[in-house]
Amino acid sequence: MNTVDEILDFAIEREQQAADFYSSLADRAQSAWMKEMLLSFSQEEMRHKGKLKSVKLGDRLLKADQHVQDLKVSDYLVDIEPTADISLQDALIVAMKREKAAYRLYSDMARTIDDPELKQMFLGLAQEEAKHKLYFEVQYDDQIMRDN
Amino acid sequence: MSLKDLISPFYVWQRAFEKPYTQKRPIEDRPGAPRYRGFHMNSEDCIGCGTCESICQNRAIDMVPVEGLEQRPGDSGLRPRFDYGRCCWCALCVDICTTRSLHLSNHYAWVTEDPDAFHFTAGTDPMPWNENSLGYRRDDDYHLLVHDRIEMEMLGPDESVRGFDEVMKGYTEEQAVLEADRCVECGICVATCPAHMSVPDYIRSVRKRDYETGLRLLYETNPFSSTCGRICTHRCETVCVMGYQGDPIAIRFLKRAIVDRVPAERYREILGDDVSDNGRTVGVIGAGPGGMSAAYYLRRLGYGVTVYEAQARAGGMLRYGVPSYRLPDDQLDKDIDYIRSLGVEVRFNTLVGRDVTFQSLLDTHDAVFLAVGLNQPSALRINGEEHPRVLSGLKVLDDVANGLDPGIGRKVAVIGGGNVAMDAARVSRRMGAEVTVLYRRRIEDMPADPDEIHESQAEGCTLVAQAIPVEIKPAASEAQVTIVWGEAEMVADDKGGRPRPVLQEDRMHEETYDCVIAAIGQGGQIDFIPSDYREQIEFKWNKFVPGDYQQTGLAKLFVGGDIANSRADAISAIEDGHHAARGIHRFLGGSADA
Structure with a gap:
């Protein structure tokens, strides 16, 4: 990936893959509300994809100057293998960990690259993923850890 | 006439230039x-x-x-x-x-x-x-107002931890009248009570020692008054105007003061619930407070009501989740037995999806009300959780309610800050254990009833706030388990939610216990609803989103209780049941004002 457009294409493809992941899981889900929940996750990823597309078209900027809180919830939860009977709790853990992996990927890329423009783009993408992770962590905190 | 007399009228003119005395x-x-x-x-x-x-x-x-x-x-x-x-x-x-x-x-x-x-x-x-x-x-x-609450006699902590006797002893008649006398009858509480009970009116009936009127007022909106007089979350008291300069009125206990003075045998005569049959039937799934409340109000409207209950006894979480020192069985039975006495049929040990299909309920009844509650404990989802000495809070309480020994040992850690956690902690104390409660947030953030938190501390439970469990490890003895937890710092939520705990990896602790009781939250289980029907129903997160009168997109299905509201307490479930009963009556052609 040598240009900003290539990086954005890569990131857009990743969002599409994430959306596909959740929608295929939704297809297999046994529980009605999990089906709906997973489809909403998929839609969320498609929104991210749309946002990146508008960045590529120059309609918006991707900034990396904002502090995004890391609640570290996914740090101490176990890895979950997604199954057809996945629960809301496990789906949220899967989502948090996927966003965290994406954040790490872009952060690592930003660290290893010298070109300032590309570095900035990776940092911007990393921040986006951090925001997505925070969204799922907050949902986990509110929906699952209600009594904790 | 002297000269003086002649000029005296002109003396007044000298006053005309002086500073006047008037404004x-x-x-x-x-x-x-x-x-x-x-x-x-x-x-x-x-x-x-x-x-x-x-x-x-x-x-x-x-x-x-x-x-x-x-x-x-x-x-x-x-x-x-x-x-x-x-x-x-x-x-x-x-x-x-x-x-x-x-x-x-x-x-x-x-x-x-x-x-x-x-x-x-x-x-x-x-x-x-x-x-x-x-x-x-x-x-x-x-x-002009009396700001101090009349204290209710209760067992001291040394005595209360020795057994499962009810801790709160109830007001004497004189105490109840004195407490009722403090109420200014403003009615601010009515809007806050999920069931919108006529609080000032029934408090007035206590003041007048007119318990028959009081009972009638209670049952207009709440057929679990003996229960709620003991364990209601009393949201009404949080807005009571007397709380601004002193103690809020003990609204919950004044409700109890009424039902404590009316024997169950007189309920039918006082409430005048002579029900007739209108020829239609409603199926109710779950005999918890939501289901039985719906059953009561539907029966009063003349519906034949059959309640399908998975457990051997009615009451739901009130029976299997609330220990008897807070809600004695006979008091819960007082409420439930009266509802059943009106002709409500309860089919015990009948799990929908296993013993009877959801479809058959739709086919059999003119409408169905579903209030199955949240009875699936959330897992900790941390490493080592499958250790046999990690127990579920709901299971511990269920065992105790069924007279079984949950096998907790002598040194217990409870994880969580809700009422299930507090009950599990206090039950453990009663079974002789030394109890530590680990909670991720601050004590003031605990969702448990403040009275429960206070009483658990008084009974000797140690509350450790801002403690995040991160791992469960085997201990030296197989009969024990080690928990690793880290301290948390609270960070503000930019979007206005409650403060969030963040693990501090440099401040970790390890402690070994005879068992760890997890009570971090619960979810629901409605897999018995066929997928074709589920697609017609709106859900958000893990809950139903009911429409007007608790009706779902599947027209014959109405829902309520913990699985359909965010408050997850008995009084809200009771109101959902009442509201759904009105909705079902309306759906089947009756008046919504019933």
């Missing part, structure tokens, strides 16, 4: 005395309780809506409007004001060409004295 109002101002009782002022602390209106002997005060001010929990949205054709400036309104928002300024004169200006709404109409710092204010040591 040239309104040209010249003369301030009132510092403590003068002038026009009213009202601060932002006013919550529109209307106690000023009630006490005014001249009927000079009306509570009126104010533009831009909305009704909200704990605030009627009304404000006092004063009629100065009637006011005698006695200041009783100031003396009684529950929030101390009302004062009298020392302004006493007001000249205007507007004849309607004789009325004004203090604090909201722009008056020149609104910022006045003088005038009459109630002295700190002068009280």
Whole structure:
């Protein structure tokens, strides 16, 4: 990936893959509300994809100057293998960990690259993923850890 | 006539150039005395309780809506409007004001060409004295209201941990009347109570020692009054106006004071529930407070009601989740037995999806009300959780309710800060264990009833706040388990939610226990609903999103209770059941006002 457009294409493809992941899981889900929940996750990823597309078209900027809180919830939860009977709790853990992996990927890329423009783009993408992770962590905190 | 007599009339002219003794109002101002009782002022602390209106002997005060001010929990949205054709400036309104928002300024004169200006709404109409710092204010040591709650006799912590006897002993009749006497009957609590119970009216019946009227008032909106008189989350008390300067009225315990004085045998006679059959039937899934509340109100409307209950006894979480020291079985039975006595059939040990299909309920009944609650404990989802010494809080409470030994050992860690966690902790204390409660947030963030938190501490449970469990490890003995937890720092939520705990990896702790009881939350289970039907129903997160009158997109299905509301307490489930009963009646052609 040598240009900003290539990086954005890569990131857009990743969002599409994430959306596909959740929608295929939704297809297999046994529980009605999990089906709906997973489809909403998929839609969320498609929104991210749309946002990146508008960045590529120059309609918006991707900034990396904002502090995004890391609640570290996914740090101490176990890895979950997604199954057809996945629960809301496990789906949220899967989502948090996927966003965290994406954040790490872009952060690592930003660290290893010298070109300032590309570095900035990776940092911007990393921040986006951090925001997505925070969204799922907050949902986990509110929906699952209600009594904790 | 002497010369003096002749000129004396002209002496008066010498006065014409002297300073007059009278005031040239309104040209010249003369301030009132510092403590003068002038026009009213009202601060932002006013919550529109209307106690000023009630006490005014001249009927000079009306509570009126104010533009831009909305009704909200704990605030009627009304404000006092004063009629100065009637006011005698006695200041009783100031003396009684529950929030101390009302004062009298020392302004006493007001000249205007507007004849309607004789009325004004203090604090909201722009008056020149609104910022006045003088005038009459109630002295700190002068009280017309009794601010201290009448304490209820309860077992001391040393005694309470020795067994499962009810901790709260209930008011004597004299105590109840004294406590009821403190109520100013403002009714602010009614809007906050999820069931909108007629609180001031039933408190008045306690004051009058008229328990039959009291019981009728309770059952208008709540057929679990004996239960709620003991374990209700008493949201009403959180907005009680008496709480602004003292203790809120013990509304929950006054409810109990009524039902404690009416024997179950007299319920039918007092409530006059002579039900007839209208030929239609409703199936209810779950015999918890939501399901049984719906069953009661539907039966009163003439419906044949069959309740399908998976457990061997009715009550749901009230039976299997609330320990008997808070809610004795016989008191729960008092409520449930009366409902069943009206002809409500409960099919015990009948799990929908296993023993009977959801489809058959739809086919059999004219409508179905579903209130299955949240009975699936959330897992910790941390490493090592599958250790056999990690127990579920719900399972521990269920075992205790069924007379089984949950096998907790002598040293217990409870994870969580809700009522299940507090109950599991207090039950463990009663079984002789040393108990530590680990909670991720601060104690003030705990969702458990504050009374439970306080009593658990009094009974010797150690509460460790801002403690995040991160791993479960085997201990040296197989009969024990080690938990690794880290300290948390709280960070503000930018979007206005509750503060969030963040693990501090450099401050970790390890401790070994005989068992760890996890009680971090619960989810629901509705897989028995066929997928074709589920697609017609709206869900958000793991809950139903009911429409008007608790109806779902599947027209015959109504839902309520913990699985369909965010409050997840008994009184909200009871209201859902009542609301759904009205909705079902309306759906089947009856009047929604029933």
